[in-house]
Amino acid sequence: MEWSDKHDLVVFVTEPYQHPYRSKERGDVWNQIAVNLNGLDHPKFKVSKRSITDRLTLLITKHKAKMRQEENTTGITFEETELLKLAKINPVIQTEKLADEKSLELKKKEKEEGAG
Secondary structure, three states: OOOOHHHHHHHHHHOHHHOOOOOHHHHHHHHHHHHHHHOOOOOOOOOOHHHHHHHHHHHHHHHHHHHHHHHHOOOOOOOOOHHHHHHOHHHHHHHHHHHHHHHHHHHHHHHHHHHO
């Protein structure tokens, strides 16, 4: 079993980070991605929600490291792969941050209403 760009694109197209962290909706999205990936014919392999989240975390971490390296070095241009161009990983990172911030705001608001 080896991840390919085709598998990675299935994950990015579904946009799992549009929902708050640890929400039912986000879990449903991860399940749907697993079903989609398990349904692919070539290359065929079995994935779980956990393996998908681990893969996406790895891709995001690698991308952030490349971006930091580009910022710290001068005269070197960052060469995007086809996957990064199609997936647009930066919006994925931003969407994750916004969903998490929105979730924190809702929790804070609920806590204030419960206390007050």
